[in-house]
Amino acid sequence: MIKNELSKPKQTFRNLTEEKRLRIENALVEEFAREGYRRASLNNVVKSLGIAKGSLYQYFDNKEAIFLFVFERFTRLVKSMVGKPSAADCRPDNFWRTVRRVWKAGIIFIDNYPAYYQLYLNALFEQDIPRREEIISRVRLFSMEFFGPLAAAARKRGGLRPDVPVPVVVFMIDAAMDRFLQSYARSYLDDGLELAAADRARAEAGMDTIIEALKNGLGGGQRSP
Amino acid sequence: MIKNELSKPKQTFRNLTEEKRLRIENALVEEFAREGYRRASLNNVVKSLGIAKGSLYQYFDNKEAIFLFVFERFTRLVKSMVGKPSAADCRPDNFWRTVRRVWKAGIIFIDNYPAYYQLYLNALFEQDIPRREEIISRVRLFSMEFFGPLAAAARKRGGLRPDVPVPVVVFMIDAAMDRFLQSYARSYLDDGLELAAADRARAEAGMDTIIEALKNGLGGGQRSP
DNA sequence: TGTTTATATGACTACCTGGTCACATGATAA
DNA sequence: TTATCATGTGACCAGGTAGTCATATAAACA
Known part of the structure; x- marks a missing residue:
């Protein structure tokens, strides 16, 4: 995860009272989440906030800077919720427990910040997003950076099959988790x-079934040598 | 898969010579693939085709009808490439071979019709797409309809673990396949x-590793009871 | 030939966008 | 009080959009 700031609001914005700042930030997230980057209308935002268009441009340089600022808040939120691997996470025999912990953090994130999650989905698949590759890999690399070393350690200790490369392990966990969370967040993506219903208990049960299946495989009794 | 047509072009369009019709269809796919639905510009399309704006509206009712028409062509293409389960597909011990066949068909589809695949990705994640839920579930349900019965049969014969429900089996295969194909189609989504490079041979090798891992699991030697 | 019917055209409308800028407001300092 | 400076404002601009419609063209038929 790169440390550099994506975008800095103007001093004027930082001088605002926290209340007003948060009101503006929230309105911006909502708009970008609902409409994506390109179609998001700053006219809409200022109208819903009851402030003048010019004010927004006292706070930020342009639309791109606004989007990047909002997206950066998303990555900060994710990092603060998932955190770095703890000492317990690093114990190889805790590998699947850690997967479960991070997965669950994803569920909680969506419950708490649905608009931010939607913002991320939009960024993933919309074209012509400013610095798109950069901001997407910030999130995607996070997964590899987090799980990669844990998987490598677990594999060394025999907790993971030696014939499955670590990138494939991370890929499969990430794919299942991502798709699961997308289904959780957006009903019509639901795959049966x-x-x-966003019933947290049922979601966790589904998650556990999937994690078990990832661990033990879908195949019948006999293992290949 | 519902049979109803999503959108019918006007008679005028159907009266065109095949050459002109295809030229127009292709230009439309390219535009919707590159820009998504909302931002796609029909002005752009007619300019690149060298026809008048009015002509487009002699062929279709409006932008929505145009998009739905193009998307329907996508679903037709997918169906024609994957087809229905063959007799061989239905043999329970051929389950993983069938998974491999369909997966490979996906790779070939992307190689042959990259714009149509992009169109699908856009539809998946853009907001405010006409009849979005309907058209997405047309594609997603296809997976369940195709693999569901095969998985059920394989599970009954002991080819799949009895403790993993069929929807979970389909979910995991679909999630891995989808994410793999997204990575294949779009480099910056690549997860390591x-x-x-869109190197078909390497892609197939990766696919095989993932399918094996789906089948046998990521966990170490010992199985849970 | 003249007449009807189908198709092609592009200027036009109403509306939306991001961004600008001359000016208004209010607070603080001299 | 007056002067200075940060902040707030909204009319305005250039440029884009989907969709319309009167008119031109061409083809088919009488």
Whole structure:
């Protein structure tokens, strides 16, 4: 995860009272989440906030800077919720427990910040997003950076199959987790798991089934040599 | 998969020569693939085609109808490439071979029709797409309809673990396949598998590793009871 | 030939966008 | 009080959009 700031609001913005700043930040997230980057309308935002268009440009340089600022808040939120691997996470025999912990953090994140999650989905698949590759890999690399070393350690200790390369392990966990969370967040993507209702208990049960299946495989009794 | 047509072009369009019709269809796919639905510009399309704006509206009712028409062509293409389960596909001990066949069909589809695949990705994640839920579930349900019965049969015969429900089996295969194909199609989504180069041979090798891992699990030697 | 019917055209409308700028407001300092 | 400076304002601009419609063209038919 690169430390550099993506975008800095003007001093004027930082001088605002926290209340007003948060009101503006929230309105911006909501708009970008609902409409994506390109279609998001700053006219809309200022209208809903009851401030003048010019004010927004006293706070930020342009639309791109606004988007990057909002996206950076998303990555900060994710990092603060998932954190770095703890000492317990690093014990190789805790590997699947750690997977479960991070996965659950994802569920909680969506419950707490649905708009920010939607913002991320939009960034993932919309074209012409400013510095798109950079901001997406900030999030995607996070997964590899987090799970990669843990998986490598677990594999060395025999907790993971030696014939599956670490990148494939991370890929599969990430793919299952991502798709699961997308289904959880957006009902019509639901694939028959019926997570739509956003019933946290049911979601966790589904998650556990999937993690077990990742660990033990889908195949029948006999293992290949 | 519902049979109803999503959108019908006007008679005028159907009266065109095949050459002109295809030229127009291709230009439309390219535009929607590159820009998504909302930002796609019909002005752009007619300019690049060298026809008049009015002509487009002689062929279709409006932008929505145009998009739905193009998307329907995508679903038709997918269906024609994957087809229905063959007799061989239905043999329970051929389950993983069938997974491999469909997965490979996905790779070939992306190689042959990259714009159509991009169109699908846009539809997946853009907001305010006409009849979005309907058209997405048309594609997603396809996976369940195709693999569901095969998985159920394989599970009954002991080819799949009895403690993993069929929807979970389909979910995991679909999630891995989808994410793999997304990485294959779009380099910056690559998660360390290095499929970016679109090297078909390497892609198939990666696919095989993932399928094996789906089948046998990521966990170490010992199985849970 | 003249007449009807189908298709092609592009100027036009109403509306939206991001961004600008001359000016208004209010607070602080001299 | 007056002067200075940060902040707030909204009319305005250039440029884009989807969609319309009167008119031109061409083809088919009488």
